[in-house]
Amino acid sequence: MPREDNYILDMQDITKIFPGVKANDNVNLSIKGGEIHALVGENGAGKTTLMNVLYGLYEPDGGQIFYEGNEVDLDGPEDAIKLGIGMVHQHFMLVEPLTVTENIVLGSEPRSGLMLDQKTAQKDVKEISEKYGLFVDPEAKIQDISVGMQQRVEIIKTLYRGAELLIFDEPTAVLTPQEIDELFDIFKSLKEQGKTIIFITHKLKEVKTISDRITVLRSGKSIDTVNTEDVTKEDVAELMVGRQVLLEVEKTEANPGEEIFKIENLNVNDNRELPAVKDISLSVKKGEILGIAGVEGNGQSELIEAITGLRKIKSGKFELRGKDITNFNAREIKREKVAHIPEDRQKRGLIMDFDLKENIILGYHDLEPFSRNGIMQYDNIAQYTEDLIEKYDVRGGGMESQAKNLSGGNQQKLIVAREFSHDPEFLIASQPTRGVDVGSIEFIHNQIIDRRDDGAGVLLVSAELSEVLSLSDRIAVIFEGEIVDVLKASETDERELGKLMTGSQAEAGGESNE
């Protein structure tokens, strides 16, 4: 029996075992009708597994599920949908060349004869979209619309199928800060209309902002369910990690030395050959962290790719220790003691099918002692890997397991281990903690600050304003490919940066603290 009457959903003692892993171990989750319930936990805690059980994608090895007071047996997503459970996946399940409307009605299309009844379909979509404040362009093709709008299409899709309980799997991971605000407005409007929301996340700020109650999972077990107003971010972090976590970065005043890296009048085009970086000039000193704040897609990626030798530039130059390295390729730049944590660890940072020891030497694989006369020295590499795995606490597999079997946080630690182990003098860190759990964030931040204190110059790019603010010594704000201002981190705040990032000039007018 469900434990209380006002629970719309009660999952009791859910156990799900995969070969070698107990992904869910007697997990309990109870959801009240009409609440926004955050399901939090580190990567690998079993959140997604639990939701896949609820959505009928996995058959549990033990436990019971009660929905609206009745025990249910979910054989597949069809059963879940029938009950009124909808899921918005982290990776959208949309057909790119079809229109928004076609995607929404796909699988339960209104028909007139053999044809899709476009009119009814569009009317239905419009109705839902207005009712919940979900703005979409019904006739646009999926491939042409923003990620935020694609997500709204996914939401309408579940509502169109009559969902009362909506599951969101890390919905904010792919969104810009503005889009996150919009999503939370949608959450509120859904709640007002009586819908129930479960959302998976590991971002504590979001949990505090939007949820009513929180259930914390750790290592496959449900640790606790708490009312959001009764706990602090620190409390939740402790529940997630199992120990106290420092959410604020602790660092001493920077002690900048001479200039190590300089960009002069850099212009770079994006993949469509449109200008992405416009006439940027910047400089980084030894022993300081220069943060680049900006809404994603304002030229940060192109800028980083250009200075790491991964993208051709149009004009301009950059210097390292006074040496012109403008036309160096990726390998030559690495040899200049430049480390690079790339923004996309799966696309750039790792060869996912390589094992840990092959990944930990990527970019250094042709150097002694890893390689001698063109022959890989796997004994040396194994020794080296063992040391680094221990030092950087990379968990989830030995050196022989493939990188793709690690959780996101451990993949990132693997990259950090590799890049920080060759005494970098200039460090480029792009979204260093994206999709990484709280414990690993703390670790990576400390590593970056340690490097700075060792006298390395650091260029940091992050979409997380709080990260840029807490780590950086100086902050350059990028907007539409231009640096609109450079500020001292200690003399600015999220509000001022937010304004600069979106193109509205700060009231004070760009005083430069260069």
Added chain:
Amino acid sequence: MNKYSDKIKSVLTDLGLSLLSIIVALIVGTLFIYLTDKSPLDAYSALYIGAFGSFRAIVNTLWRSTPLILTGLAVALPFRAGLFNIGAEGQLLMGGFTAGIVGFYFTSLPTIIHLPFAIIAGMFVAGLWGGLPGVLKAKLDVHEVIATIMLNYIAMALTINYGINLFKETGRPATPRIMKSAAMFNFNNMNKYPFLKDLPLSDLFSQPAIRLHLNFFLAVIAAVILWYLLFKTTLGYELRAVGFNPDGAEYGGIKASKSIITVMFISGAVAGLAGVGEVLGTHFSFMQGMDAGYGFTGIAVALIGQTHPIGVILGGLLFGALAQGGLEMQFSGIPSEIVMLIQALVIFFVAALQVFKVYLAKRKAKGGVE
């Protein structure tokens, strides 16, 4: 140690899957054999006896698998680097033709010079033939599938239609016979060599029907060298990185263009060795039709061998056995079409199980943690 047991386990799984698909193919094949009013049992026992039933059968199975192992390697190696080499056929022809020319043109070289010269010349020209699409891909981004297919046609026209006519022996669509000094050592000649004739089995080998020659050993050596290259050298590390994730490799400072050209040259040379062996060891001249589609069968061999050089040896042996045993099946009255059909079924089911394996891996990954 744990890591070895894991490795052995995964190898055994691969082997088991390949074996299972062969069994399924043979079971489905029985249906078609029934169509011919023959007993499947007789047919399959003929297949087995033909391929493994006697010393001669086993040795000739090795002989038949030789060019297939080599073309299989020529497909498998680029596959690891993310490239699909459809051009083994053309590379084989170019290698064979070159070896054939060198084989008859130089009349007064000792074997110790003539044979290696013919082999290396053939491999080198075939390497260029394979390297060319590599250059096109690296420099101009021309898709290697298109380029290699087109080069197959050009190679056919160049060697069979045009080349043979230049040197044609009267009455035979072939180049003149190669000199003895360029011929590969054949095992049925063991008795004629002072040291080898004292070896055990030398009598068994010395029957005229034994066709096995030196190239089988060159093929095995090539497989071992390629295995070492792929998994133990820096070049191999880079090739596999490019194959798995070109963006990641670029980030790691690996030049994809260099890898692509190198791997295509090597693979062309290996396919060329298949043709060289056919000319210098089997036919003793470059003949029309001697390629017998080896280049294309090589694709199947590579896939069955999981694109692993050692697996390719096994894949080549399987196809060699099917070809050798298939003859015996024909003698027992099964039409050659049915024999081909059974070979095709084996390929089909191995490919299908490959898909199944990918599916299993995906499910397992999904099943892992989050």
